[in-house]
Amino acid sequence: MSIIGSIRALVVLMSVLSTYGVQAQAAAATTSVPNLQLNNLRIANRAQCAVDSELPTDTAFIVVDGYNAGKLSYSLAKNIGADVTQMSTEGMQDFRIAVSLLTKNIVNKLFAGALPMLPLNLKTSKLAKYNELAAKCEKKTYCPELNTYLAKIWDNSEGAGVPWTNIDNFSATQFLKAKKSDRVGCYYIKKFSGLQGNLHTTELDAASLQDMAQSYLKSDKNITVCEDRDATLDSRNAMIQLNLKLDGAGDFNAYGFDFWNSLKIYLSFAWRYSNLPAQVSPHMGELFKSIALEESIMLVPNGCKSIEKPSCDAETLSLNSIRELAKPGQNPADSFKENPDGPDKGAVNNGTRSVNDDFLGTRGYEEASDWVENFRKNFVQNRGSMKNRLQSAIQFLNVISGAMTAEELNEFVKPMAFAGNYTAAHRDELYYMCTEARLAGDKRLDFMRTGIDRVKQLSVMQKAFEGSAKTLDQMSQYFDSSAIGLISYCDTLEKQNIWNVDGYTVNKAGFNRWAKEILNIPRDKDTVTTEFQPMSFGAPLLVWDKTKPLNSSNVICQTGMDCARKLTKAMVDLYAVSKYADAFLPVSSTVASPDIFNPYADLKACKIYDPWFQTRRANKRLFADLTSTVLFGWNALPLYIDVDFTAPKVTSLQQLIENGTVKFDPAIQKSKMQYSVLADFGPLVGAPCAVSIAPNSAKAFNFYAFNGITMNYCKSRSDGTAIGGENGSVDNKVPKARSYCGGCSINFVGVTSGAAMATANALPINPIKLGIYFFRSIQRFVDAKKDKVNIPMSSDVNLQKVAETYQKYGGYIPEHCVEQLGAGVGCYQNICMAKAVDAFEKYTGKKVIDVNTSNSGPTSSSITKTISIKSALCDGEVLMKFNCTDDGKKFSTYERFGGLYGRTKECRDAIGQNFWGH
Structure with a gap:
């Protein structure tokens, strides 16, 4: 070989080694920081949070309660003689994973166009069949006609091959065509950390960014993939984080609410129809279909944006009010009161409050599952209390209306009301009956009467009476007839001054608790409260079973007065339940999605706060x-x-x-x-x-x-x-x-x-x-x-770039980097350079190794700027030309080759602009 040939071979070898070194250097820079599928964190103040509430979120939590799955697995284990503890644990784990995978499957099908989006607004929808079925099945927990319709859609998404127009008037507007197949990141949250920094950061600073960087670099201690079967993970109470990858998926703000609405509909349907749960859990998958999914999970926005667009109505306010149950400890929620004020008064009275400062105490728990456990415990207790009140009221109303008419009930009251001779206990009980009847049934005073009358107009309460022997309208009419007679008796008693007697003072301890709340009768903490015992005149008026002994558990009410008071209480209970029925009663066929992390969703919708x-x-x-x-x-x-x-x-x-x-x-x-x-x-x-x-x-x-x-x-x-x-x-x-x-x-x-x-x-x-x-x-x-609270302000933080900056500066975030990292880019000489590097990496898909201001071209003070970049794209420098104002607010690249020009042949080849071969 000639000397010239040897030299050429050496040059080629050095070029190859140099290229390999550049790429290896870039690879080393990227492998030191994990590349997680986490969306940018949107750091928002109060005003921005209110504005964002009207936009669809791109990240959400699934709050999973595996109790029902564990209970089902426990029963199966006992029946087949298996280890009940092991099978219960595996059942809850399988349930968590099945929910996560099915959700991911539906999200990816929607983005790929395998499933059509179902419109939220039926008034503008052109899907004739769906519109008809949705209107017919509204608020029904089970609707066979809609399920048949959804089955055809689901089968088509699995490859049935039926033309979409044969199912409904589907067009291209209902189908997304995103190119990437995996469009969702799914994580099990071990511990709330800086990875959820948007929930506890109102203003971005170096300290909060360092917390995010440290959490990102130690991500294995904070999160894991949602399919993880590690036995140490709590599947009884689990928090799953979903991150939608929206790059190249169009304007999500334009269709986001329809997207989430479709996900919720398909999720409830596919849980009972698809075979995916059975694939996850061969033993329990089919049995999982019997679990009420809508009561076992919640879909919660991660931050200020929403899954459902907030509106100023009882459904939104009552559902969002459960955020009070998510605070640390056992919180005395308004819904737990005998006579709750209602979510509307709560929204007005509470007014403006803190947000995004961890007001729900997520970081106060060692494990995220502990926070979920507290939240679910409080929620289940409130829901159980409300269901008990509802069922007891319906049961009593059915019994008393079946045993006697309202007029007959009043006739039983009459001889006791006008007895002539009264003991102090007799006067007390009459006083209780008349006061409670006036509070609930007197149209002249109208303390509660208008509210009680409205109960029968509510769809959610009408639905609660499905299966009842008497309808809600019939019960309401029964109460009205009885109240009219009782109040007339009370008017007469007042004229007779039976309570205006020397030496007599009403013993207020005998009032029902709901009446004590309204009358502001304080509870005497020094005395032990005993349950009020009504007067007895011979045999009880109404019992459960006449063939059994007349003990307290068999007695429904002793006298006409006792029955009248319990009738009033039953109607008050219905009124109380109606105020929060949308939040706690199973009236929907889809998973609930309350805005628990953003109280300004309610305040903005009801114009209580104007951002x-x-x-x-x-x-x-x-x-x-x-x-x-x-x-x-x-x-x-x-x-x-x-x-x-x-x-x-x-x-x-x-x-x-x-x-x-x-x-x-x-x-x-x-x-x-x-x-x-x-x-x-x-x-x-x-x-x-x-x-x-x-x-x-x-x-x-x-x-x-x-x-x-x-x-x-x-x-x-x-x-x-x-x-x-x-x-x-x-x-x-x-x-x-x-x-x-x-x-x-x-x-x-x-x-x-x-x-x-x-x-x-x-x-x-x-x-x-x-x-x-x-x-x-x-x-x-x-x-x-400069108002940092009431002027909308936000930052979008790329966690990976924060972690890279943290490592770049030896374990801390410099102050001059805060603004650039808050713009979602890395930290460089200035904001324009940082945005240019970000644009380069997005355009080429390669990491930048080094960047400098170019000496050629316009000066750095000009809007048009040029930088020189070394990257993993090629061996050599690439010039990048772009437009950027000094504050970085206006930034744009050139359409042709992204404003890039390679200084070497290899770089020009990589960019695709080497037209002359040299």
Whole structure:
């Protein structure tokens, strides 16, 4: 071989080794940081969280309760003589994995176009058959006609080959055509950590980013794949995280709510129809179909965005109210009360609150399963209590209405009501009966009567009476007839003054608990409360079984008074249950999806919180300040008008019933302008003093921009009016208020004004004052825009890039990296370079090894910029040209080859632009 040939061979060998070294270096850089299928974390403040609630989420949790699966496995093990502990554990594990895999299967089928999306809005849907069936089967837990329809769709997704138009009016708009086959990341959460940083971070900083990086690098301690069969994982209470991969899947905001609606429908159907659970668990798969999936799992948004678009109705508010049960410990929820206020009052009374600061205490538990256990325990207890109240009420109403008419019941009450001679216990029981009848049934007082009347109009309560001997309408009519007679008896007794007797005082301990709540009768903690024993006059009026001994367990009610009180209690129980029925009663054929991590989903839907008010307020105040500057800032007139605006306030939510559901109409106290007129007479008299007159005492005495030593005096006067309503409510009118403030201060404006006035032959123009006024206007506007709570602000954090930056800087996150990492890119010389590197990696699919500002091309101060990149794409440098403003808010690449140009032949070949072969 010639010397020249040897040299050429050596050059080729060095080139190969160099290329291999570059690629190996890139590979080493990437393997040190795991590549997890985790979506960017969206860090949002209060206002942004409210805005995001109207958008579909791309990440969600499945809260899994494996109790029913374990119970089923336990029974099977006992029947076949197997190890009950082992089989129960395996059954719960199989259930968790089957739920996870079936969900993933449906998600991927939807993205691939194997399953059509089913529309949420039937009014705009063109699927004639589906529209008809969905309307017919609405709120039914089982609908055979809809299941037959869904079976045809599912079989087609499995390869049946039937034209979609033969099933319904399906078109391309119902099918997604995403290219990638695996479109969902699925993880079992071992421990809540920085990987769920969006739930406990309101403002991004270096400390929170370091927490995310450390959690990512130790991901094996925090998460694992959802199919993991590790025996140490708790499958009784499990938290599964789903991450939808939306790259190349179109505008998810446009179809996201239909996507989640379709997933929920297919999940409930396929759980009972498909063979996937049997594939996961050959022994238990078929038996799993008997489990009520909708009661065993929840689908919860991971963050501020939603699975169902929030609306201001009873279903949304009651379902979302269960977030109170997710807080650490055993929380006394409103739904647990004898006479709950309802989710609407809770939303109004609670008002604005914290969000994304771990207010549900997820990180307070060592294991995520412990948090799930607490949440599910509280939920199941509340649901059990509500079901018991409902079933007991229905049972009693059926028994008493079957045993006697309402008129007959009143006849049994009559001789006891008008006995003539009364003992103290007799008077007490009559007092209890009459007071409770008035609270629940008297239309004149209407404490609860309107609410009780509305119960029969609700679809969810009508459904609860399916299987009952009497309908809800019949029960309501029975109560009405009885209440009319009882109240007339009570009116007569009051006229006879039977309770106005010397030496008699009502013993309030005998009231039912629901009445004690309304009457605010405190519980005496020092005495042991015993159950009230009704009076007895011979044999009980109503018993369960006449052939059995008359012990307490066999007695339904002793007398007519006792039966009347229990009738009232039964109706009150129905009324109480109706307030949270949508959350706790099994009335839906799909899995519940409450917004437990975002209370602003409710507040935004019901207009209790306006995320854009602070922005509008800042703009209005700027306009008012500039107007005042134009009017008074340029001259020597010692006047200034200070303007502010109050936030609109929802005072109550009015109930409207439409198609069997409760809708809430917010009663809003509109935003008002507050103003004060300030007069600075100091320059006229040689002393820097001012006086303020404000029509509202809440308006602070805020004079000009610069205050020194100040002595102020304020006096305010206010008066209010309280008006009693016909329904017993009290309306407190907004008080009228005035404040009068005066003060003397050494302030810059006063001094300069005085100096201007004291100048000989001075014109009535004060340019210094004009500048101060203008500066004040701009400064107040800038400060208002910095509100970190009520001005929408968000960051999107790529966890992998955070981890890479953490390693790059030796185990910490520098402050200058916070902004770049908050934009979802890595940390480089500036935000523009960081976005360019991110665009390069997305375009080429290769990691960047080194990057520098290019010496050629436009300067870095220009919008058009150029950088030089070394990467795993090729051996050599690639120039990248792009447009970027200095703050990085406007960034774009060139369409042709992504703005890339290879400096070497190998790089040009890799990019696809080596047209001349050299």
